[in-house]
Every structure is written in C-alpha cells, then in structure tokens.
Amino acid sequence: MRRALRFGLGVLVGLLVGAAAALTTGLTVPPVATTAGTTTTTAPVSTSLLPTSTDPLSTGLLLVWTSGGLSEGLAAQVASLTGVTAVAQVNADLAALTDTTNSKGGLVSRPEAGMYIPMEVAAVDESMAEVVPVEWQAGLEGLSDGALLTETSARVRGVGMGGMLTIEGVELRVAGVMPDVVLGGSEVVVSVETAERLGVATPRYLLVAFDGDRAQFEAQLRGLLPSDLPVRVRAPGETPFLRHGDAVLPQAIIKDTFGEFAIREIGGGDLELDRAWREANLVTEEVPLLGQVTCHVGMISALRSAMTELEQANLGFLVETFHGCWNPRFIGGARSVSRHAWGVAVDINYQANVTGQTTSQDARLVETMERWGFTWGGNWLVPDAAHFEWVSPPLP
C-alpha cells in the first residue's frame, strides 16, 4: 500500500515536472534513427567435417565437385590456390559385391548366381588424413590392410570389424566402421591402391582444407575450369555429407531406408532386380493425376499425398505427362544405379523438361512435391527438371 502510494506520488510529481518542462521549454524529442536490417552472413567454414564444431565460422573445409567426374590434375591445381592448405581427392565408382561374411566366417549374404549387390566404393590416399577431424585420423590407418565401412553401411551389411567382403572378386577385411559424415556417406572406403584392383578410379570430388575468403577461392576455382562446366562448392552444414551429388541421399542411406537388392545387368543399362526385394518392396496402385503407378511401398503414400493436394487445389493441370516411377536401370550413360530402381523417384512432364535443359516446371508443382519430401532435379548441378526424388518425410 505504501509502495503504491509512493508510486502514485511519483506519478503526480512526474506529471507536474513533465508538464512544466513541456510548457516552458517546448521540449521535442528527435526521431529514433532507423536502421535497415541486413541478412548478410559470413561465408562459413569449419575445421571439422562434423556439424558439431564449436567454432564453425573460423577456418575450415570445402567440398568441390563437378558433374561426371573431376578433370585430370584439378586436385594439384586447387592445391596451389590462395588459402588452400591441403587437398584430398576422392575417387568413387560402383563395384560388385558378392559374398559377405562375418568376423567368425559365417556367410551373411550371397546373391544368386549371376547377380551382384551394387556398392558405391570410394578410394582415398593419405591426404585424406589432413582433412578429417583429428579424432578420426587414426581410423584411416585401417585402409592399409582392408576396407572401412560407414555406420549405415555396416548396419545394411550386417557386419562389423573383422567381417569380409568380396568385391569384384577381391576379398577385403573390414578394418573399421566410422561415422557416415566422416566418410562422405560412402558404402565402402578403400585405399587408392586397393581401388585399382576393383576398377574404382573416377575422381569424383575434392575436400579442400582452406583458410581465407571463400568468395575469392570460388572465383579462383572457376578460373581453373572450362566456363561451361558447372561446379558445386559446399561447406559443412550446407549439405549433410560432403560428397559428389550432394543434393540426394547417399546410396547407403537409400538402402538402409528402402532395402538392398542384387542386380543382373541385362544390356542397354537395364537391370534385373532380385525377386525377393521386388516382392517385398514394390506396389502398384492408383494415384490421382498419375493413374496406375509402381513405386516403393514406403514412398507411394507421399506421392499420393502430393498428387491429391495438387488435385484438390485445382492444380492437376500442372501434371501434363507422367513418365514412371519404378524403372530398374543404370543412370543414362553411367554405371550407377538410378533411384528409379528403388521406385523412389518419379519423372513428370519430361517432354518439356529434358535433362540438362532449362525447366518449364511450374513452381507450384515443385513446391508441393518438396513439401512432401521430394527433392527436385531442376535445382541440380546438371538440371533434371522432370525428376522428383524422395529424400525425407515431409515436415509437419
């Protein structure tokens, strides 16, 4: 009560003082200065591949990749650029896995005769130690006498350290299991020497230890490449795995989510998939706007939801033509298994959105598909604007 009284008296005094001040001095208050907020952020780099660095914007690492593989000698050229302290080149290709045995010699898996399990095998040399976090450098020593698996790959394989993989007829001992993010999400990592025996030799991406201005680095990098060759530069945090083709999930995670199959190459890039996987994972159902569709059972509900949403919003006309979902084949011109083989991607309006060309895809179609968890190929380094590929459940 007394406090309230004092407050009230204060109000009264203030009223009188304020009124007197105003009346006698004509007090005016200058307007508040306005500031235009900006959203500019510093180009971020990290000392760690892991997205848990305590100082993410100091110095760090950059991913560099170009579509179809790196040009000869690019790693050495990049190493000479300002601010670059180390460069590791990663080669990667598909290789054929036949037998998998556990550390006790027990057979874990073996495809039927004439088939193999497609594996994404990456190859690195000793320079890799200069771009991985210190705590993981020792783990790379296992490459001298075997192969490393990522955690996801080990889970899919059902083997850990001491297991054996027969890839392209070469027996490889599993020398260690490391986090996916450290090994770029690859299924198997071997030394460059081992990779030569497996036929894995295509240079795919560079990991660049770097200390300086990112924009300047990118400008210098651009000068090393043909002007019409698209290049992607990413920092940790911008993409979950520093690897080529970073707009889609690594094959190991696709397998972990949708299952692993064995394949038989039947010519022209077409594949035969093992029956057990097909029977357990594929469904053929009616989907609005698309008609009868064969897709992976774990994806088709998201596709149906997206198409239903378009239909209910009177946007069905945005889907003019549909070019399929499940299609077991390699990606055109490459020995790499298409996500269509898992039935987790669809092609829509292909005639007006040919691979590599400018898109005519309507933004509302893209937005709807993205909302339901499909990444759009139109944003890729080499655009594939008809292509929508599942990468995640929709955000709530």
Place this chain on the structure above:
Amino acid sequence: MRCERVRPLISAMLDGLPAPGVDLHLEGCADCRQFLADIERLRRAVRIESAETLPDLAPRILARLPRRHPTGWLAPAAGALVGLVIGLLVTGGWTGPTPTLAATVPESVMAGQSRVTELFGSFQVIERIRPGVTRMYEGELAFRSTESVSLILTQASGPPGWLENSTMFIVEEEEALAAGPFPCPSFDGCEGADPFRRLTVGRDPFSVVTPAPLDLVVPVDVFRNSSIPPALPARVIAGREAIGVELIASQTRPLLDALFGLGNWREIHDTDLVHVWLDREYLVPLGLAVIAVQSDDRAVWAARRGFIDPSSTPYLELTYSEVGFEGGPAIEVQIEGGDTVVDAGYRPAAIGDAPVSAAMPIVAAGRLEGAVPSDVWAWSDGRAWIRLDRAADWQGPGLFGNLDGVVSPIALPGGTGYRAADGSAIYIHGIDQDLAISGSVGYEELLELAESLLVAGQPVPANWPESTAGVTEGVDLVVITDLSGFTAPITKKVGDALVIDLVGSGSRAARITQQPGDFLRPPFDPDARAVAVRGTVGRFSPSLGLLEWAEAGVVVSVASSQLSVTELIEIANALARP
C-alpha cells in the same frame, strides 16, 4: 462577449469549472461551437493515448529497474518517470510523432477503431520496378460503417505495352464487386490474364472470402500483437497531422494486401521496411512507403524478378491528397451485364433473439448456406466488428472456422474453448454445435462474448490437428526467452515430431519443428548456405525461408517465409531444453 474571452472559459467548462455566459455565447457563435467540437475531439484523442500508456509503460519501466531496492526511492522514481511521460503527453509537450507517441500506436489503433464511422479520400500510388520503369495510379477510397467500402485504383501512367493495372473493389451490404487484371509473372500480360469483373452476391458480413479492405481504414490487423515500432519524423499529409512508424513488410501484409490484393502488382519482399503515417486523430493510414533492405538473399530475390530497388527510393508509395471523415460520396455497387456472378450463400434473417455482445450493437443476422450450413451474427461499431458463426452438424476433422490457424486451449465457463494464437478468434467444439467467434477487436472482447454463450465446449477429438493430446511427451527444445513481437508459443506433437508455432503481427509467423535424427536431409535449395547457429553449423535455404541444424540427436528447423535469417537465428537461440 468576445470569442477570445470565451474560449478559455470553454476549456474551463470542459474541465468541470464554472463558465458563466458560455452557453449563451455558443448559441449564437458558430466559430466557437466549432472550437468546442475541435477541443473535445482533441481531448478525446489525448485521453485515449495517455490512458493506454499507463498500464503499458509502468511494468516495463519497473522491470528494467534493479530489484535490490524494492522499497525506498524506487517506487517514487519509477512513478516520476511514468508521470513525466504522461505529463508530456497530456500537455502536448511532445507535439510531433515522437517515439513515445509511436509507442502507443498499437494500443491506440485497437482502441480507436470504433471512432471511424466514415472516411473518404483521394491518394496517389507510385510503383517502381527499377529506375526509370514506373507506374503511377490515382486512388479513391470511401468507407462507411458498418462495412461499405469502395477502393478504386486507376493507372495514370506506365511503360507502353504493359497490361493496364487498374482495379476496383466495392463492398455494399451483401454485394461485392471485384475488377482488375489477373496477376501474372509478366507485366506485359499472360495468357488467360484478361481483366475480370466478378460480382459476389449473398456475401456474408465481414467475409473471409471477399474481405473488405478495412485495414485501409484503420490498420487493426497490422498492429494486433505488434511490438512497439520505431518512430518516424512528423508529416502533414492532406492537411492533417500524421504520426509515422517504421514496420517490417511482413507485419504490414494486411494493409498491403488490402491495397494491392487485386491486380498485377510488383511483389514486395517480406523483410523490407514499410514506413506508415497514420492520421494522428483517427489513425487512418495517410501515407506509406515500402523501402528495400539490402541483403544477399533479397538481391537474389530481386534479380530473379527483374527488380532493381535502391534503398534510397521507396519502390511503392502511397500518399493522400485529400481526406474527410464525414459527408462522403454514396457507395454503390455498379453492376454490368458481363459480370461473372458468384453467390456466396448468405441469406439475411431477422435478428430476433440473437446473442448479446456487450461491446457493440448487433448489425446483421443470417444463415450461410453451403456444405455445412451455419448461422451468422455480426456486431459492429465504426470500423470495429465481431462475428459469430454456429454450425449444428460439423464433423471436422478440425475446428469449425479455423482455416489452418494455430490455436491453444482455454477454459470457458461451459467447458473448453480454443484461442487463435493471435487472439483474433475463439472456437468452441460443443456437443451438438460448433462455434467460431472472430473480430477486429481485442481478445478480451471476444472472450466476453464467448463466455456469455455458456456453451459446453468439449476437447476436440485426438485426430483433429488442434488436439493437444500428448504434447508434453518427448519435448526437446522449447522457447525459453521472450520473443518480442510474437504471442506465446503453441506446442503440439505431430507423429514423432514436436512442432512449436509462433505468431506475430500482420502475417509474421514461424514454425519450429524437431524430429529425431543425426543429420539434415540434402539441401533442396541450390543457394543453401551454412550459418552459425547455437554453436554449430546450420543451413539456411533462402528460397524456402528455412533454417535447419542437427543438435544432440534432434534435427531442428525454423521455417518462415516472412522473417529474415537474422530473425530465424534469434528464434533458434531462444530455444533450450526445459
């Protein structure tokens, strides 16, 4: 008695002091009657502003003072400070649009909307696409309570070959006429983008389908839940004193949409600044200017649309040249033979024994036909309004009348209700009826009506999106810091995800989502870039307005198409484990 001797007495009379002879003089002197009217109006305005200041300023000032000395000099000092501010206000010491006056704008707008019963005026609009590429418009606005509005924008000049962008929107009783070109990505026209005229008949009062542009009258939706805006220098517009405030475009969306909702206008970036000048007495927007804020993200946005927006020049401007508050022109819907006619399904009825709102008189009652027929009642006073919808056969799934809005449960005398996060509506899911109460007024006035209805509100079924069942399970990061400009966070579980919604003024909103996971999905946006957030590396996708990061086995995203990356990071930094 001479006028100059009478006028001090008029002031005294208004203060309740003896004023002999004044009444007699007033009977024969029109000038002094006008003086009396003016001073009464002025005092009303001042009283509204200062009265609103008291409850707002005192706790804020007290909260900033040290707590070590809760007694002694503190109370009188704080009181003196508050008193100083009020004293300056009441005596007119702050004659211009000062920061303190701007600080009262949100409250004054909400409180003052019932004072505007009529408005008419002429204004000019300038629309700049890039330097040297400009369109100019002549505008006419007329408003008469309760909901008659005429907004006509006529293009006066523009680049040759461009689609003419003249628009018209007129609301009168149960009719609404909208006319103009369809929006299209190109200014020189699109296939199927011919001008249209659409007549809505059977329009329901205060319709959400064909909303009257009432924020052009008093911008209530802009300032609902608004934090205190920075002040701008005073201006005199159309001969009237105008106070100025600086806002973010996302906050002013209701005003911008009211003005540019029809036609083929250039786009406005949500993070840009909007300067709004309000009539000091009636709080009618007399001027606005939209100004680009330079940022990397905005530069990309502008380049993709062909805009060049230097910060030195507003790219959209509106300025009134004439304005009046009584005796305006008649508002009438002029129907033409070729109009496309749409029946919205509202049929007026006798008001009869309608529910009673203590806030304002009832102005309409009727029935809205449709898939789920509903009864409608409306109350209005000036620009202010309240509407009640009642459906007898609502099956959901979702609260009747809640169009994707974020709600939280509240206790009502009859049971449970649901409050829209921004306080603009209350929903009741009854046993045999579902109600939606909405309005331009404050939440307390809506609540008063909701409580008076004594409907036994039930919790919504668990499969409705508004259900709060299981909200407390699996909570990870929650908002711990007061986020200025947003209402209290609303949390719910969706599958294995935790979703927190934040709602601010205008169209400002953000959604925080948490799901189990160790890494982000691949980036959808080719322009995605890493940003520092909460001591780790996160990713911002400009085209999606999406900030994402992984933290201790949880993947978190903060999504908003209206907020800048700086604001999204501020929200992220307000999160912590309880």
